[in-house]
Amino acid sequence: MDSAVARERALDAAEELFYGRGIQSVGMDDIRGASGVSLKRLYQLFPAKEQLVEAYLERRDGRWRGRLAEFVELRSAPEERILAVFDWLEEWFGEEGFRGCAWINSYGELGATSDRVAAQVRAHKRAFGDYLASLVAAAGRPAALAGPLFLLAEGAMVTAGITRSTRPAAQAREAARTLLEPR
Amino acid sequence: MDSAVARERALDAAEELFYGRGIQSVGMDDIRGASGVSLKRLYQLFPAKEQLVEAYLERRDGRWRGRLAEFVELRSAPEERILAVFDWLEEWFGEEGFRGCAWINSYGELGATSDRVAAQVRAHKRAFGDYLASLVAAAGRPAALAGPLFLLAEGAMVTAGITRSTRPAAQAREAARTLLEPR
DNA sequence: ACCGTAGGAGAACGCTCGTTCTCACGTCAA
């Protein structure tokens, strides 16, 4: 098996297991079993579990933000683009296997003990916040709107994860619409 | 040492360590060292670690909501009481040792593997949401306001925990004020 | 004074898991 292929399979297994069951409760042997990549190869590709965790979060970050941006691009009106973020959240929340925000969960699990994971979570959230801010700026709205919209989105992710419901997305969208109304 | 005293000391140590470093990275031996309660006594009081975790979350839930309600009671105007929630969040975020919401963190750590912890987190969040709803009702405002306010508060907690900043509280308060404005 | 009981200190046990090692096998260059 090609190294690149083995790497992808390992990351696929890591993503499914880490996201679904939490990082600490998944062993390297579980990754091996789910990916078919031998332990020897796993440790060649990722010298320690923590590096596999980092690679998982990093790949997921790119994909997550990519999917969001792709969805948002379908709308042309700047205000609609902002609201589309919440529409996308609703789709995401409804997906099979949704278990909340991977970064918030990882932060709860490892934020206090792993500086590198904590930094990655902060970077992801900053990137998401910056993206929201860019949408607000593109709509010609005051920059101060971005913070509250970000908080609504974060609250929706956390609440959807805990309550296993898509409803927070619609609530957040509605609140966002109100905040966006001209006064 | 009296049993009741030992129990309190054990819970004090559990709260400080579990909240500060995460649950899984704290061993029963750490609890013993920090509390001065022997392992034998610990296991008499809490037959397994999971029960200590539950007792920790339960006691913290009572105290947390008690402190919040106490703070809110200081205001008399119904609208002010709603906003006071966010003022209290700001105070809380600024406390030494603040590390985000204990329940959100616990959910990230154990939500996928412990049904009892997951249920306790849901119960805590439901109680907080109900409390917010009662403040909204007391102010004679539409019940639909409670959801968005809840999401703002949750988003603020998560963001304050990750970024180690008190700013999300003020942002959430400002957004809440806007949502409360008569239109 | 004596015995039964409770409690403390900490060793011990058993399991999990991250990481490394062994060994047998297949491959490819010379």
Added chain:
DNA sequence: TTGACGTGAGAACGAGCGTTCTCCTACGGT
């Protein structure tokens, strides 16, 4: 053909930790 090398399967190692056990001391009732 041969030998060096890479690889897979899985055993082995070592640490951490939840839980229990041992042993010793102190004390309370008679």
